[in-house]
Amino acid sequence: MAEKERDWVPAVAVGVGAVGIGAGIYLFTRKPKGVDPGDTLIARFVFNYRGEGGTFIIQASLGNILLGGWFDHIDGLTWSREIALPESGAYEEDLECPLPAALTAQKFDAEATIRSTGMDWLDYIVKVVAKDAVEVRK
Amino acid sequence: MAFTEITIIAPSSAAWNESVQVELKVKNTWSSGFYVYAVGILDTSPRFIDWERAWIGAGETRSFYGQFQMPAYDAAINAYTYYEASDGLLYGDAEESKGISIETLGPAEFRNLTCSYSRA
Numbered sequence: 431m432a433e434k435e436r437d438w439v440p441a442v443a444v445g446v447g448a449v450g451i452g453a454g455i456y457l458f459t460r461k462p463k464g465v466d467p468g469d470t471l472i473a474r475f476v477f478n479y480r481g482e483g484g485t486f487i488i489q490a491s492l493g494n495i496l497l498g499g500w501f502d503h504i505d506g507l508t509w510s511r512e513i514a515l516p517e518s519g520a521y522e523e524d525l526e527c528p529l530p531a532a533l534t535a536q537k538f539d540a541e542a543t544i545r546s547t548g549m550d551w552l553d554y555i556v557k558v559v560a561k562d563a564v565e566v567r568k
Numbered sequence: 569m570a571f572t573e574i575t576i577i578a579p580s581s582a583a584w585n586e587s588v589q590v591e592l593k594v595k596n597t598w599s600s601g602f603y604v605y606a607v608g609i610l611d612t613s614p615r616f617i618d619w620e621r622a623w624i625g626a627g628e629t630r631s632f633y634g635q636f637q638m639p640a641y642d643a644a645i646n647a648y649t650y651y652e653a654s655d656g657l658l659y660g661d662a663e664e665s666k667g668i669s670i671e672t673l674g675p676a677e678f679r680n681l682t683c684s685y686s687r688a
Contacts, residue, residue: 470688477681490683497660499612499646526688541612542683555640556678559612564685 464565467533471564473509473525473542477556480518486555487512487545490525492538492564501541501559506530512547535568571598572624572649574664581669582638588668592617592632592647594624601625603652604661606632611643621652640677642669 465471473490489510493503509527540563543554577591592606604624608617616634624630645666650658 465687472686472688474684474686475681476683478679480677480679495612499609500615501612540683540685542681544678544681556681557611558681558683560683
């Protein structure tokens with residue numbers, strides 16, 4: 431007796447339909463790259479430290495790198511917190527940066543610094559700046 | 569084409585917190601004189617030569633001086649010149665950079681700092 435030939439058309443059609451629906455949902459819900467006003471931004475500091483240990487301050491700022499390399503800070507867009515480093519080693523520290531809800535959509539440059547507790551907020555032991563580091567969406 | 573040439577005179581290394589003297593020699597390579605603005609910046613800040621203005625005759629060289637405190641890490645001395653054109657506006661002209669390395673460690677040494685930003 432000849433075996434009945436299996437009809438693959440319905441199965442393939444269902445599979446293609448499911449993939450299509452999944453892709454549609456993904457494209458519909460996908461957000462563009464960036465953060466929204468009111469979001470909390472995480473600045474992750476990764477560094478190597480050598481010393482006897484102590485308390486330091488990590489600080490992140492959003493602003494603009496101006497002509498000539500000057501970093502222009504924006505009021506309300508600087509965050510900092512103390513960190514305790516017990517000994518020499520590799521460290522990873524997160525700094526929460528809650529963004530104002532009234533922030534307008536734009537790209538920001540960013541400045542990250544580490545300083546000792548006695549230093550002014552514009553001074554630093556080490557600093558790194560990044561162009562177009564954060565994009566705030568509409 | 570740049571109308572000026574910058575030469576940075578500074579030590580190649582310094583100790584942490586040491587006062588570093590920097591001289592920017594700016595030569596006018598154009599066929600007539602003009603006003604030049606000089607800017608010297610350690611890494612991206614601070615500006616240790618802050619928009620100093622001087623007239624430099626054709627073929628002449630003028631020095632600009634500044635100083636900064638050596639940070640606790642290897643850094644770069646960046647120098648820029650701008651010229652004042654006949655329309656009264658400033659135009660970026662030449663730039664030069666020179667590295668300066670840390671000689672001795674400070675009380676706390678930080679290396680290889682990177683910072684990434686993401687949504688919480």
